[in-house]
Amino acid sequence: MVLGFLAVGVRLLLHPAHAWPVRLGAVIIALALAGCVLRVLPESSTPVNLLLALLVITGVLGAPIFALLGGAAVFLFWGAYTPLATIALSHYSLSTNPTIPALPLFTLAGYFLAEGGTSERMIRLIRATVGNLRAGPAIVTVGACGFFTSLTGASGVTILALGGLLVPFLTGARYSERQAIGLVTGTGSVGMLFAPCLPLILYAIIAQVEIKAMFLGGVGPGLLLALICVTWATRVRPAASEQKRGWGFDGREALRALNEAKWELLIPVVSLGGIFSGLATPVEAAAVTALYALLIEVLVYRDFSYRAIPRIARECGLLIGGVLLILGVAQAFTNYLVDAQVPAQLVDFVTANVSSKLVFIALLTVVLLLVGCMMDVFSAIIVVVPLIVPLGEAFGIDPVHLGILFLANLGLGFLTPPVGMNLFLASYRFGKPMSEVLRAAQPYFWLQLAAVLIISYWPTLTLALPRLFGF
Known part of the structure; x- marks a missing residue:
């Protein structure tokens, strides 16, 4: 372990995350703050606190979260005279969790679908069926983003993968480029609340709640977010008389698109049908889903050959390996x-100073909004959830309502400057200045903030389906 952290330190020196002037200024500020902290802490704890202060400085330098x-x-276990083997045991106990295999298997299924032409076929299908409606282009965009994010588990990946398809599609429907970029950027995180999204599974594992309950709890809030975004995007779309031709309903095209995408439309049935029917556990359903996605992409659609499977599995392994590494050390920290x-x-502190549940939810919303704009979703779940679950209780x-509230706030945080991840990714993907992307996505930030408040203060929206199914 010591050699591992030494290797991380050497890499930070050789491959810095920021330019030297930026890092130098950050280090000076961090040292000043560390000095202030050390002056007010007891002398008996100074060695550990000094090490923690140095750790903060390495974070400023760009050290990875794990x-x-x-x-x-x-450092904390060492300062408490606790054997460091506790950390390894924590990681091992996590690896023996019976639901952990669902994470890589569902993610692998998403990688197989992303490698193929799933996104193009789904966009074509939704456009062929509802594209003639005034709300059609908005439904296509929100539906495609939601479907893709629910499978890949990352809204940023959705923006990068679908942005090149959806923005020209929307401009062809007479949206301005700014409106199109705003819609794609603003709705990239809607799918985080729909099964079998990876953050839902990860929260269920950390908070020790039923995965099925989380899947059901996300349906109502997810539909609310999607409906609000579609309604606004429809409102700002040019009138029908100003639209281009070729947007009428074509029954033959709809049937062709349906026939082409029929195998992928069965994915929710394959992944969720077994879970809710009781025929399969989440891990078994995830394994079947991954195998099904592989078979249809390689044998039916032939979007890629079997030679690409090792590369796709390796890319998936890098993501999941990073998540599990963070999860293991975070378990020890927790x-x-x-x-x-x-x-x-x-x-004790919060209950002594906050007497109202409504005030607590408001404060929690603000804190989670800040967390969402500063951390990626996986790190936030692993670090923050163990702290807020006892507060929620x-x-x-x-805990199911708390989880959906948590993920909805994180999705909103991705649109929050100055560090909103989706804003940076959209700026990179579309080649636009950050300020322009921010202005384009701003309406969706306020709309989703209103939706988050509804989700926060109306728990029935989240809990109705789980209670209906006995959770």
């Missing part, structure tokens, strides 16, 4: 926090 969490766990009674102390918030 190195920060793992380093913090090592175990220290539990041993030090940090969650219990946090609950203290205020009587159902």
Whole structure:
């Protein structure tokens, strides 16, 4: 472990994440803050606090999140005279979790579909069936983004993969380029609330709730977000008299598109049908889904050959390996926090100073919004969820509702400057200045903020389906 962190440090020096002037200024600020912290802390804890301060500086230099969490766990356990083998045991206990294999298997299915022509076929199908409606282009965009994000688990990937298809499609429907970029950027994260999205599964594992309950809980809020985005995009679309020709309904084209996409339309049935019918566990359903996606892409559509399978599996393994590495060290870090009674102390502090559940939800929304604009979704789930679940229980918030609220806020954080991830990715994908992308996506930020508040203060929207199915 020591050699591993040494290798991370050497790599940071050889391959810095930022330009030297930026890092130098950040290091100076971090050192000043570390000095202030060390002056107010007890002398007995100075060595550990000094090491933690140095760890913060490495974070400023661009250290990966697993190195920060793992380093913090090592230093804290060392300062508490606890055997460091505890960290390895925490990682091992995580790897033996029976639901963990669902993560790589569902992700692999998404990678197979992304490698093929699934996105083009789904866009063609939705356009052929509802493209003649005034809301048609908006439905196509939101539906395609939601479907793709639910399978890949990353809204940024959706923007990069579908942006080149959807923006020309929307401009062809008489949207301005700015409106088209705003719609694609603003709706990229809608699919995070739909099964079998990876963040839903990861939250269920961390918070120890049923995966099926999370899948059901995301349906109502996800549809609300999609409906709000479609309604606004329809409102700003030019009038029908100004639209280009060729947008009328064509029954033959719809049937051709349906026939072409019929195998991919069965994916939700394959992935979710077995889970909710009781015929398969989430892991078994994930395995069947991955195999099904591979077979239809290689044997039916022939979008790629079997020679591409090792490369796709390797790319999927890099993503999942990173997630599991973060998850393992975060588990050790969380175990220290539990041993030090940090969650219990946090609950006592918050309940002593916040008496209203409504006020707590408002404060939580603000905090999660900040988290969403500063961290990626996987790191945020792993680090923040163990802290907020006890708080939610203290205020009587159902963990399923808390999870959907959490993910909806993270999705909103991706549109929040100055660090909103989707804004940066859209700026890169469309070759536009950050300020222009921000102005284009701004209406969807406010619309989704309103939706997040509805989700937060109307728990029935989230819990109706889980309760109907006995969760």
